[in-house]
Amino acid sequence: MQxxxxxxxxxxxxxLAAKTAHGIKDWRPEHCFGxxxxxxxxxxxxxxxxxIAEARAAGCGTxxxxxxxSGGTLAPHWAPYVIEALxxxxxxxSGLHQRLVDFPEILAAAEKSGRQxxxxxxxxxxxxxxxxxxxxxxxxxxxxxxxxxxxKYSALAIEKEMRARGLPATFRGTGQTGVMISGGGVAIDAVxxxxxxxxxxxxxxxxxPDHWDIVEGQGSLFHPAFAGVTIGLIHGTQPDGLVLCHxxxxxxxxxxxxxxxxxxxxxxxxxLRAARLTNKDVKAVGVSVDSxxxxxxxxxxxxxxxxxxxxxxxxxxxxxxxxAIVDRLW
Amino acid sequence: MQxxxxxxxxxxxxxLAAKTAHGIKDWRPEHCFGxxxxxxxxxxxxxxxxxIAEARAAGCGTxxxxxxxSGGTLAPHWAPYVIEALxxxxxxxSGLHQRLVDFPEILAAAEKSGRQxxxxxxxxxxxxxxxxxxxxxxxxxxxxxxxxxxxKYSALAIEKEMRARGLPATFRGTGQTGVMISGGGVAIDAVxxxxxxxxxxxxxxxxxPDHWDIVEGQGSLFHPAFAGVTIGLIHGTQPDGLVLCHxxxxxxxxxxxxxxxxxxxxxxxxxLRAARLTNKDVKAVGVSVDSxxxxxxxxxxxxxxxxxxxxxxxxxxxxxxxxAIVDRLW
Numbered sequence: 137m138q139x140x141x142x143x144x145x146x147x148x149x150x151x152l153a154a155k156t157a158h159g160i161k162d163w164r165p166e167h168c169f170g171x172x173x174x175x176x177x178x179x180x181x182x183x184x185x186x187x188i189a190e191a192r193a194a195g196c197g198t199x200x201x202x203x204x205x206s207g208g209t210l211a212p213h214w215a216p217y218v219i220e221a222l223x224x225x226x227x228x229x230s231g232l233h234q235r236l237v238d239f240p241e242i243l244a245a246a247e248k249s250g251r252q253x254x255x256x257x258x259x260x261x262x263x264x265x266x267x268x269x270x271x272x273x274x275x276x277x278x279x280x281x282x283x284x285x286x287x288k289y290s291a292l293a294i295e296k297e298m299r300a301r302g303l304p305a306t307f308r309g310t311g312q313t314g315v316m317i318s319g320g321g322v323a324i325d326a327v328x329x330x331x332x333x334x335x336x337x338x339x340x341x342x343x344x345p346d347h348w349d350i351v352e353g354q355g356s357l358f359h360p361a362f363a364g365v366t367i368g369l370i371h372g373t374q375p376d377g378l379v380l381c382h383x384x385x386x387x388x389x390x391x392x393x394x395x396x397x398x399x400x401x402x403x404x405x406x407x408l409r410a411a412r413l414t415n416k417d418v419k420a421v422g423v424s425v426d427s428x429x430x431x432x433x434x435x436x437x438x439x440x441x442x443x444x445x446x447x448x449x450x451x452x453x454x455x456x457x458x459x460a461i462v463d464r465l466w
Numbered sequence: 467m468q469x470x471x472x473x474x475x476x477x478x479x480x481x482l483a484a485k486t487a488h489g490i491k492d493w494r495p496e497h498c499f500g501x502x503x504x505x506x507x508x509x510x511x512x513x514x515x516x517x518i519a520e521a522r523a524a525g526c527g528t529x530x531x532x533x534x535x536s537g538g539t540l541a542p543h544w545a546p547y548v549i550e551a552l553x554x555x556x557x558x559x560s561g562l563h564q565r566l567v568d569f570p571e572i573l574a575a576a577e578k579s580g581r582q583x584x585x586x587x588x589x590x591x592x593x594x595x596x597x598x599x600x601x602x603x604x605x606x607x608x609x610x611x612x613x614x615x616x617x618k619y620s621a622l623a624i625e626k627e628m629r630a631r632g633l634p635a636t637f638r639g640t641g642q643t644g645v646m647i648s649g650g651g652v653a654i655d656a657v658x659x660x661x662x663x664x665x666x667x668x669x670x671x672x673x674x675p676d677h678w679d680i681v682e683g684q685g686s687l688f689h690p691a692f693a694g695v696t697i698g699l700i701h702g703t704q705p706d707g708l709v710l711c712h713x714x715x716x717x718x719x720x721x722x723x724x725x726x727x728x729x730x731x732x733x734x735x736x737x738l739r740a741a742r743l744t745n746k747d748v749k750a751v752g753v754s755v756d757s758x759x760x761x762x763x764x765x766x767x768x769x770x771x772x773x774x775x776x777x778x779x780x781x782x783x784x785x786x787x788x789x790a791i792v793d794r795l796w
Contacts, residue, residue, distance in 0.1 A: 266692075268691070326660070328657070329654065329657050329662050330692065361701075367694050
């Protein structure tokens with residue numbers, strides 16, 4: 137996806153609908169030229185307001201539909217803006233469930249203008265099945281006790297810290313928002329099951345010996361719905377290092393009240409065991425704790441208890457920064 | 467898929483191209499009315515030769531394209547037979563990579579005649595994500611040290627033996643051929659990654675307390691390409707019992723010379739650990755050994771060594787029968 141971006145916010149009725157847009161703006165502000173909001177739009181990124189013509193004149197390469205309408209559909213009155221952007225010479229990316237390419241008039245406009253449509257939830261690439269063959273370069277993978285416990289933000293914070301230190305690092309997005317933020321990657325949960333590991337291999341190709349891919353994790357080996365995505369991503373990434381992500385106030389797996397969270401040690405061990413299949417030298421590097429639900433007075437204790445239990449640094453990357461984790465990379 | 471079946475063999479040039487057809491005939495002879503072969507066809511199932519009109523007159527419900535052309539495509543001169551079958555009032559099922567529904571003239575014929583097209587490699591159902599909620603009835607899942615080590619045939623042999631003993635059992639196909647044989651199920655490796663476990667839950671629904679689903683396994687937890695499919699199938703099946711399938715002469719994972727086979731104990735333990743996430747009472751029931759590459763003089767020794775190592779009965783279901791495994795079900 138070619139930056140800079142024009143972020144299309146439509147006329148969504150709440151800020152939460154613009155979660156993806158916020159992710160892009162928080163982590164790639166340098167790529168965000170402006171926002172396009174229709175009448176009635178409640179979401180606001182605080183970016184400059186811009187029309188499609190203004191964005192194009194400023195060199196924008198891509199308009200991103202970075203909001204979710206109800207049901208993940210494209211509102212019919214949004215389609216003309218997509219077509220206008222294509223005709224103006226921009227590519228258009230979308231994280232909606234409904235595909236842009238399924239609108240004949242949008243597809244026709246893309247073909248006529250020679251621009252690309254990126255339906256991020258519907259990978260177009262044809263992946264190969266995984267091979268497990270060792271690649272050059274190093275990889276750090278986020279794994280978790282559950283879904284939605286900070287894997288994406290941990291990876292992004294680690295990449296940012298490494299770059300600030302002058303270390304060669306590339307964030308690799310594996311979910312819809314992560315792909316939008318990185319302007320590439322693959323929504324790995326949308327890949328056909330046979331190709332999960334193969335897609336993860338494609339995602340983090342051969343690289344310089346001292347380069348780190350910082351790979352956004354997905355799901356959890358202990359989640360009864362999504363462990364297949366998780367293990368495929370582990371095997372395909374062949375990580376050199378793992379960061380365990382954890383939300384310490386959670387009492388059960390997300391959306392599944394009957395399913396308890398795994399113990400931290402049990403969870404880390406299971407992830408290391410799975411990772412050894414394609415990289416026998418894999419190491420645990422640290423614990424990334426999403427502590428925003430922990431009372432401030434208990435935060436230090438919670439982090440210390442986790443660090444002591446696992447013998448690893450435990451930090452909240454959004455509060456403490458991920459420095460203690462980055463310190464341990466080699 | 468409505469039996470009886472007319473098996474369409476086209477004009478394939480070798481018997482191997484008819485592997486799926488052989489599976490259906492070997493395991494569901496009672497559903498096979500006849501075969502339809504075009505001039506030059508080398509494959510032969512030994513079934514009665516029948517035209518579409520004859521098959522329909524005899525009450526055939528489905529014509530199955532049970533062969534693979536080069537590349538998994540539908541040969542252009544096969545299409546008229548598909549259309550003739552639809553017009554005669556039969557559904558048509560296909561295991562080809564290329565979808566029948568992508569041929570406009572075939573789709574039109576299906577719509578006009580009100581018949582169904584089953585593209586077995588392309589599941590049409592919309593699955594939910596898995597929940598891990600316990601279901602009634604019992605489930606026996608085949609797991610393996612590798613791909614292609616007898617999981618399908620083990621499950622089919624166990625179902626057959628149980629039925630012969632008057633025990634309630636249903637084979638659940640999870641691969642292309644297994645789905646064709648069972649006339650239902652889902653090619654689980656073709657499902658989108660997020661829905662692997664959900665599809666496995668759908669595949670083996672609530673049932674009578676003493677009923678066993680005998681579920682065809684896929685891949686291996688130790689295969690760097692396919693472990694995602696395997697673990698999703700384990701979690702979604704929530705098996706009460708596991709049968710470990712193994713081909714003892716193999717020196718590396720199928721098609722991956724650099725990837726060693728796991729030890730039997732290590733492999734069984736990893737599968738039990740994964741299965742405990744959704745069924746903490748899961749038990750290992752037996753070992754199914756594909757011994758067709760083992761010299762006859764060594765067969766007994768090989769089986770005994772495996773049985774001793776794991777403390778479980780070890781049989782080749784195609785030679786010894788699966789009785790020793792079925793004996794241990796409850």
